[in-house]
Amino acid sequence: MLTPATDLLNQALQNGQLTPDQAKKLVDAVKAAIAQVSAAAGKEGKEGGAAEDGEALKAKDLRGDALAALQKAVDALLAAVTSGDVSKVLPAATAVVTGLVNFVAATVLGGGLPAPDLPGLPALPSLPVPAPSLPVTTPALPTG
Secondary structure, eight states, X not given: OHHHHXXXXXXXXXXXXXXXXXXXHHHHHHHHHHHHHHHHHHHHHHHTOSOOOHHHHHHHHHHHHHHHHHHHHHHHHHHHHTSSOXXXXXXXXXXXXXXXXXXXXXXXXXXXXXXXXXXXXXXXXXXXXXXXXXXXXXXXXXXX
16 A cells, blocks of 8 residues: 555655646555555454454554545545645645554554564563562762
């Protein structure tokens, strides 16, 4: 999804204004990518078998909300690049970037990415981490 969105952003920011045909072609590619991601998320949920728990539903809602906001931002960018007013392009492009970042964050936070496999790194400590008992004695400071 990032490639069609960055293609749209690059053209919008480099040219300021696009012909309706150019803009439609770029926006259609982004919308197709959004639809593909949405379909994959729906398929993922159906293949889960058992009913989703609250956390899975919350993550799915976060991604869905992020995709909806991204779609709205892309529509606003389409209007801006075909409006004849170059001053509308930068705010609309910024909203698309924000939408992309929000979607990536929702995917990462929602567990939509595979767990990293980083061999050689030490295991993380289990929580809670033991803390020293208080009060802690402080060493004497040098006097000279």
